[in-house]
Amino acid sequence: MTLKTLDNSLEVLKYFNKENPTWGVRELAKEMNISHSIIYRILVTFESHGFLIQNPETKKYELGLRFLEYGQMVKDKLNLSDFVLPIMKNLAETIKESVFLTWLDGKDGVTVEIAEGSQTIKFSVSMGTRTPLHIGASCKVIMAYLPEDRKKEIMEHGMKRLTPETITEPEEMIADLEKIQQQGWCFSTGEYAHSVFGLGVPLFNSKKEVIASLTIAGPIYRKPTEEKLPEMVNILQYGAMNIQRYFDQYSFKLYHE
Template identity: 60%
Template structure:
């Protein structure tokens, strides 16, 4: 297998997301603008190895059980300790909002842990959810601390509007990132999900590089009851403890 073939095959897997968990051959070929015979060979090869499963009724391909095994291996590597969970639990107790731990992975943020508030109306996402770095507090607060060439590369790929409040103008986004880095935290309202706010702080590894974020989130109508300065202080205090346990994490910058 050539390096280019391998690259194309791995690129195919990126299209299997929570939003589109299954694909037909011609459907995916059209989406990727690739000949359907090439897509068929790639999907068939992944199916034979257990990475994909073809639904016998719909004939569409879905992720196979082998990824479940790999997911468990990644969870074991990250080793989220009870101390990390307890730190997040304390944040929920003090802010009365859900808290999310997000890890930087290339050009995306991945939710690796979440502790929910007990309030009836709350915001929640599934563990493993991937999000673009240019939208929402948990991701933008990480993007603000990336090297400028990395930021440029993300913006060159295009800024998709997830909600009417998503910043899709590169120059406007650059100014926002400078402001976020200057103040050391990020507040977003309705950028990633409608009527949802996020308030997050960055997490750094032993070399001072950003590797994650810690963010509270909830419905926008409760934002008026949030004391930004006090909440940021809580996130930073507990974040310092979390950094201590997670500095060993390796990720793709």
């Protein structure tokens, strides 16, 4: 296998996401501007190893269970469920909203742990959900603490708009990130989804490099008032402090430079 073939193969996997979980050979080839015969060979190879499965009726491909296995291996390596999840559950019970741990991965934030709130109506995302760093409290609070060259790279890469509230102008984003870094937390409304608020704080490794965030999220009609927001920030920061002690103890590193 040449490096070009390997690069194309790995690029193919990136197209299987929440927005586009299934692909046919020709539509994926057109989307990637690669010969459909090459795409076919790549998909068949991934299928033979369990990374993809083909729907017998539609003939389209989707992610296979092999990724669930690898996802669990990564989660076990981080020991998140043993130590971090109880803290998150306690936080969710106190706030009565869902709590999310988001991990930095390249130009995205990935949801790696969830503790749902007790409310009947709640905001929820799936484990493994990937979101660009310029969108929402959980990701922007990570982006705010990245080195300046990486912030610039993310903005130059293009900031996709998910809702009318999503910030896509570089100057506005720079000002917003400066505010987040100064206050130590990020509060957003309607940036990821129209009817959702988020409140996030950063988490760091032993080198003081940002690696993750802890976030409270819920329906926008339950967003905290200006009077209640400081109290919610304090509660969230206390939970983050306990998780931070765990990260410091095990010297978590920033894997994705």
